[in-house]
Amino acid sequence: MKRHRLKLLGFAVLFGLLVFLLEIYDFLAINLPVDGNILVVESWFWQSSAMKEVMEEFNQGHYKWLVTVGAPIDYMNQKSSAEVAARRLRELGVDESRIIVLPVPAMKLHQTYTFAVTLRNWMIRSKTETSGVNVFTLGTHARKSLVLFRRALGPGMKVGVIAGTEDNFDASRWWLSARGIYWVSGRTIGYVYAIFWPLPNEWSG
Secondary structure, eight states: OHHHHHHHHHHHHHHHHHHHHHHHHHHHSOOBOOSOSEEEEEGGGTTSTHHHHHHHHHTTTTOSEEEEEEOEEEETTEEEHHHHHHHHHHHHTOOGGGEEEEEOOOOSSOHHHHHHHHHHHHHHHHTOOOSOEEEEEEGGGHHHHHHHHHHHHOTTSOEEEEEEOOOSSOGGGGGGSHHHHHHHHHHHHHHHHHHHSOOTTOOOO
């Protein structure tokens, strides 16, 4: 009887692992856009081919502003990834007059949340009329970004997310590459942190 239970337990564990492998990527790389007038780009993936997808999304005509937010880097005399991303988007054909560049300080923790707070502060400071915000990020980072931007902007703001295509591993077989395992497992932990971790300067109504 005990041996039979161990077999059932082993089968349940294997089944759970299989479900995780098949479903976790799609769960994390969620696409859930809203009808909004601001498209904000997490500029840490500025080197990715997904930047072309950002341009295509913005040029569909639904948005008034394209906001790039990013941390400090040293690249071609640009001081932040927000500046580099804005430069790439201009080269891809986005109207420069509609791009807002928001650099953030260097940090070890809460980078995505800091992006969201920086966007919130800019909207308040500039008195920008906002019908909704879509966050454009990369693949499996989407679920975490959605949670943190919603926490920062508050329940009164419509917030959606768009997951750009990851080009550094095969998303359909992510568990077969070290890079895929690293990214998906890290983003899974990040999502859990985004839900439960206490955060500074959180919107409180």
